[in-house]
Amino acid sequence: MSLNADETVSGEISPALLVDAMFGFRKTAAIKAAIELDVFTAIGGSGGTAASLASATKASERGMRILCDYLVVGGFLTKTGDRYGLTPSSRVFLDRQSPAYLGSAIDFVAAPEMARLFLDDPSAYVRNGGSVGLANVSADNPVWVRFARGMGSFVASSAESLAAEVARWPTAPKRVLDIAAGHGLFGIEVAKAFPKAEIVAVDWRSVLELAEANARNAGVADRYRILPGSAFEVDWGSDYDLVLLPNFLHHFDIDTCVTLLQKIRASLSETGNVIAVEFIPNEDRVSPPFPAAFSFEMLACTPRGDAYTEKDLAEMARRAGFGGISTRPLPPSPSSLIFFKR
Amino acid sequence: MSLNADETVSGEISPALLVDAMFGFRKTAAIKAAIELDVFTAIGGSGGTAASLASATKASERGMRILCDYLVVGGFLTKTGDRYGLTPSSRVFLDRQSPAYLGSAIDFVAAPEMARLFLDDPSAYVRNGGSVGLANVSADNPVWVRFARGMGSFVASSAESLAAEVARWPTAPKRVLDIAAGHGLFGIEVAKAFPKAEIVAVDWRSVLELAEANARNAGVADRYRILPGSAFEVDWGSDYDLVLLPNFLHHFDIDTCVTLLQKIRASLSETGNVIAVEFIPNEDRVSPPFPAAFSFEMLACTPRGDAYTEKDLAEMARRAGFGGISTRPLPPSPSSLIFFKR
Numbered sequence: 001m002s003l004n005a006d007e008t009v010s011g012e013i014s015p016a017l018l019v020d021a022m023f024g025f026r027k028t029a030a031i032k033a034a035i036e037l038d039v040f041t042a043i044g045g046s047g048g049t050a051a052s053l054a055s056a057t058k059a060s061e062r063g064m065r066i067l068c069d070y071l072v073v074g075g076f077l078t079k080t081g082d083r084y085g086l087t088p089s090s091r092v093f094l095d096r097q098s099p100a101y102l103g104s105a106i107d108f109v110a111a112p113e114m115a116r117l118f119l120d121d122p123s124a125y126v127r128n129g130g131s132v133g134l135a136n137v138s139a140d141n142p143v144w145v146r147f148a149r150g151m152g153s154f155v156a157s158s159a160e161s162l163a164a165e166v167a168r169w170p171t172a173p174k175r176v177l178d179i180a181a182g183h184g185l186f187g188i189e190v191a192k193a194f195p196k197a198e199i200v201a202v203d204w205r206s207v208l209e210l211a212e213a214n215a216r217n218a219g220v221a222d223r224y225r226i227l228p229g230s231a232f233e234v235d236w237g238s239d240y241d242l243v244l245l246p247n248f249l250h251h252f253d254i255d256t257c258v259t260l261l262q263k264i265r266a267s268l269s270e271t272g273n274v275i276a277v278e279f280i281p282n283e284d285r286v287s288p289p290f291p292a293a294f295s296f297e298m299l300a301c302t303p304r305g306d307a308y309t310e311k312d313l314a315e316m317a318r319r320a321g322f323g324g325i326s327t328r329p330l331p332p333s334p335s336s337l338i339f340f341k342r
Numbered sequence: 343m344s345l346n347a348d349e350t351v352s353g354e355i356s357p358a359l360l361v362d363a364m365f366g367f368r369k370t371a372a373i374k375a376a377i378e379l380d381v382f383t384a385i386g387g388s389g390g391t392a393a394s395l396a397s398a399t400k401a402s403e404r405g406m407r408i409l410c411d412y413l414v415v416g417g418f419l420t421k422t423g424d425r426y427g428l429t430p431s432s433r434v435f436l437d438r439q440s441p442a443y444l445g446s447a448i449d450f451v452a453a454p455e456m457a458r459l460f461l462d463d464p465s466a467y468v469r470n471g472g473s474v475g476l477a478n479v480s481a482d483n484p485v486w487v488r489f490a491r492g493m494g495s496f497v498a499s500s501a502e503s504l505a506a507e508v509a510r511w512p513t514a515p516k517r518v519l520d521i522a523a524g525h526g527l528f529g530i531e532v533a534k535a536f537p538k539a540e541i542v543a544v545d546w547r548s549v550l551e552l553a554e555a556n557a558r559n560a561g562v563a564d565r566y567r568i569l570p571g572s573a574f575e576v577d578w579g580s581d582y583d584l585v586l587l588p589n590f591l592h593h594f595d596i597d598t599c600v601t602l603l604q605k606i607r608a609s610l611s612e613t614g615n616v617i618a619v620e621f622i623p624n625e626d627r628v629s630p631p632f633p634a635a636f637s638f639e640m641l642a643c644t645p646r647g648d649a650y651t652e653k654d655l656a657e658m659a660r661r662a663g664f665g666g667i668s669t670r671p672l673p674p675s676p677s678s679l680i681f682f683k684r
Contacts, residue, residue, distance in 0.1 A: 015435045015444055017417050018373065019632075022451045025367035025460055030638055031360065033464035060471030063641060065627075066648070067468045070638035072628040075359050079628050093357045102357055109364045115461040118367055120454050122375035126409045129402030285407075286414040286421050290361075296372055296412035299405060306408070 025119065030070050032110045035103040039067070040086060040094035043077070047085040101153060108150030113143055118300050125300050133301040139204040148207045152183035152214070155246070158277060158333045163189035165328070165337060166242065171271060173197055173241035179231045179264070180248040184211025184224075186277070187244060191220035197242075198223045202231050231260060238267040245276040247335075250294070253304035254316055261320030261340070274340040279307050280327060290334035313338055367461065372412050374452045377445040381409070382428060382436035385419070389427040443495060450492030455485055460642050467642050475643040481546040490549045494525035494556070497588070500619060500675045505531035507670070507679060508584065513613060515539055515583035521573045521606070522590040526553025526566075528619070529586055533562040539584075540565045544573050573602060580609045587618040589677075592636070595646035596658055603662030603682070616682040621649050622669060632676035655680055 034040060042048060042056040050065035057064065068084045071077040076094070078085040086095065093102045108114070117133065125131040134143060163186075166173065172194050178187030181201035188211075191199050199220070201211050205228035215224035227236055231248070243264050249257045264274055279291035286292050291307055298305035308316070310327060317325045323341035330336060376382060384390060384398040392407035399406065410426045413419040418436070420427040428437060435444045450456065459475065467473040476485065505528075508515065514536050520529030523543035530553075533541050541562070543553050547570035557566035569576055573590070585606050591599045606616055621633035628634050633649055640647035650658070652669060659667045665683035672678060 013430050013434050015431065017431060018435050018444060021369040021373040021416065021418075022448055024369035024373075025452070025457055026635075026638060026642070027363040027366035029460040029464040029642060031363040031366075032461070033468045036465040037468060059465075059469045062471035062646075063468035066637045066641040069627045070635055073631050073635045074363065076363075079626065088355050089357065089359060092355050093360050102360060106364055110367070110461065112458075112462050115367055115457055116454075118371040119374070119452065119457040119461075122371040123378040123401075126375045126379060126405035127401045129404035284421065285411045289415050293368075293412055293415045295408045296368060299408040300368070300371060 025115070027074060028110045028115075030067060030074065031076070032106050033067060034071060034076070035094065035106045038096060039064070039071075040076075040090055040103070041096040043084055043086050044095060044097070045086075045091075047083050049082050049084070053084065104153045105150040108143070108147045111143060111146060114301075122300070129299070130303040130305075131300055133303065140206045142206070144204055144207050145210055148182040148203075148210050151247075152185055155183075155185055155277075155333075155335070158330045158335050159185040159189040159246075161330050161333075162186055162244075162246075162275060162277065162337060163193040166190060166275070167193045169273075171241075173273075175240045175269065176200070176242045176244065177236055177240045177264075177267070178202065178244045178246075179260075180246070181211050181244075182207055182246075184208075184214045186246045187211075188215050188218045188220055188224070190242065190244070191215070191223055192218055198225065200225050200227055200236060200240075202227045202229065202234055202236055204228060232256075232263075236267060239269045239272075240267055241269050241272050243268065243272065243274045245274060247277050249276055249278055249313075249316070250298055250307055251302050251305040253306070254308075254312065254319075256304075257308075257316045258319045261316055261322070265321050265340075268342075273342075274322075276313075276338040276340070277330075277335050278313070278338055279334055280313070280329075280336045280338075281307050281309055283309050283311060285309065288334065294334075317341070367457070369416060370452045370457075372409060372416065373418070374448050375409055376413060376418070377436065377448045380438060381406070381413075382418075382432055382445070383438040385426055385428050386437060386439070387428075387433075389425050391424050391426070395426065446495045447492040450485070450489040453485060453488060456643075464642070471641070472645040472647075473642055475645065482548045484548070486546055486549050487552055490524040490545075490552050493589075494527055497525075497527055497619075497675075497677070500672045500677050501527040501531040501588075503672050503675075504528055504586075504588075504617060504619065504679060505535040508532060508617070509535045511615075513583075515615075517582045517611065518542070518584045518586065519578055519582045519606075519609070520544065520586045520588070521602075522588070523553050523586075524549055524588075526550075526556045528588045529553075530557055530560045530562060530566070532584065532586070533557070533565055534560055540567065542567050542569055542578060542582075544569045544571065544576055544578055546570060574598075574605075578609060581611045581614075582609055583611050583614050585610065585614065585616045587616060589619050591618055591620055591655075591658070592640055592649055593644050593647040595648070596650075596654065596661075598646075599650075599658045600661045603658055603664070607663050607682075610684075615684075616664075618655075618680040618682070619672075619677050620655070620680055621676055622655070622671075622678045622680075623649050623651055625651050625653060627651065630676065636676075659683070 037057040054061040054064040072079045176199045178201045181203045187199040208226040215221045279294045281292040295307040328337045379399040396403040396406040414421045518541045520543045523545045529541040550568040557563045621636045623634040637649040670679045
């Protein structure tokens with residue numbers, strides 16, 4: 001039997017996929033170390049040897065040599081003689097100087113809390129159909145700030161696309177509610193697109209400090225109001241022209257989503273609109289890959305969350321009193337916008 | 343930016359590889375849950391739905407549906423309507439009924455201890471050039487038995503190949519020493535090939551109980567003697583015709599390997615031979631993939647272990663007083679045999 005992870009797996013019998021999965025967390029560990037030590041930025045345009053990179057990152061030469069070799073095997077670096085260089089993709093997404101830098105996501109995606117949630121006893125959440133997840137983590141735990149900060153880099157372009165979409169509508173929204181705002185980027189992009197819009201951002205207080213800082217950096221702080229608390233409990237008022245619900249429904253079961261959507265619907269102005277952002281798997285639930293796989297993420301991390309299909313979302317909308325939904329994918333991101341029809 | 347993990351990554355700029363690595367431990371978690379719940383065996387030849395598999399594995403239908411969909415996305419299962427089936431590779435390597443079943447490796451490869459070792463602070467072992475690893479774990483910790491048990495499924499065919507190799511030699515070995523025997527499979531295969539050979543197996547006592555059980559199952563227990571203790575400290579006697587050193591050198595630095603090889607050399611009979619089993623990367627240290635990547639495994643798990651190149655191994659041999667080495671790959675396994683010349 002073979003353990004060579006580079007074998008072609010399509011069709012032929014090979015344990016390559018299995019070995020890749022069994023050893024999957026080694027890849028996470030290596031990319032986490034490289035991002036934390038900022039190896040990709042140190043390599044930059046001019047490249048480096050294990051010795052020069054060790055010196056630049058204050059790491060041992062031995063550790064740096066082994067890490068970089070592993071990253072070459074994994075396709076993240078090139079090696080010529082003893083000199084490492086960036087691949088085109090690493091240059092775009094892993095060099096901190098790049099505007100498309102995605103490295104900050106690692107702080108949350110591979111946080112020790114997350115690793116334990118997934119790996120300590122994966123049979124348990126499959127058996128139980130969900131987990132307590134991070135629900136026991138208090139609202140002011142730093143993990144939520146890491147989450148908000150890490151996810152910001154992933155959704156920046158989606159947030160811009162959402163604002164561009166709204167900018168095509170005939171009427172400019174003035175009162176905007178951003179639910180589970182996190183990093184705040186969705187509301188902030190809307191504020192940038194509509195100079196008269198006022199944003200109310202709901203989330204945990206510690207996280208909203210990050211959203212406020214982002215709003216200041218974007219020059220919209222004077223129209224940005226934070227409302228700390230749970231979206232299910234806080235009184236956010238009424239008469240909203242636009243309610244944003246980015247990446248939030250998937251944390252809950254359908255009944256809970258319906259309850260939230262009812263509360264949202266009751267707080268809309270006469271011409272108000274709701275836009276959610278979600279990963280929408282096809283009805284087969286096994287495609288496209290990222291949205292379909294996201295369901296497992298929710299199984300491990302939440303009591304009853306899921307990645308919802310268009311049919312699921314339409315059912316939620318109907319039960320909450322909306323006329324229906326329409327969706328629009330946000331390529332190249334795996335997210336979609338969901339518009340709730342009045 | 344795209345997060346679609348199915349994109350072609352060769353040449354084109356895409357975060358697909360990065361997302362795959364960042365999320366790597368989700369794959370480990372899913373395959374671990376599926377193996378522990380024995381989902382692949384339950385699917386077997388006739389397939390199953392989430393409901394039937396949940397019932398067969400005593401798991402929730404919701405958890406089973408989400409797990410199986412994730413395994414379809416990952417290429418481990420097929421889905422037709424709501425019915426899951428095995429891929430040809432899953433049938434061979436993950437159905438417990440299959441003689442090539444590899445699932446038992448997960449107990450060690452993805453043990454919580456291992457996950458923490460890799461993921462809690464990966465920058466630390468890169469910075470330090472190694473880790474305390476499991477060295478602080480006492481010799482009777484159950485993790486070693488999980489290790490020995492788990493690795494057995496991976497090396498079964500290599501152990502057979504080693505014994506077949508020795509069977510081609512002109513002289514049959516009588517006194518055989520198996521160092522860090524673990525599951526014992528290498529020594530046991532030699533015992534099976536040479537009905538007059540007596541095997542002395544060195545390892546921790548708890549692990550040797552497994553080796554003894556395997557020797558009984560193979561019908562060679564009457565010629566199988568265990569010698570519990572550290573290979574560096576125990577007095578294993580002399581006059582050995584064959585010393586086996588399977589997957590052990592990579593745990594130590596070159597100096598320590600030399601010390602051990604000197605001790606081994608001193609205990610050989612006049613015509614005695616030494617065979618090690620190792621993953622041997624090329625001198626570029628980034629190919630072939632599995633042996634090259636194995637170096638990172640040792641960085642995370644040991645103080646100064648490494649995957650050694652042929653040049654490294656030749657240096658060790660020379661310093662220990664051997665004439666040199668020759669090697670033979672063991673395809674389709676990523677291992678090689680190393681013969682030490684007298």
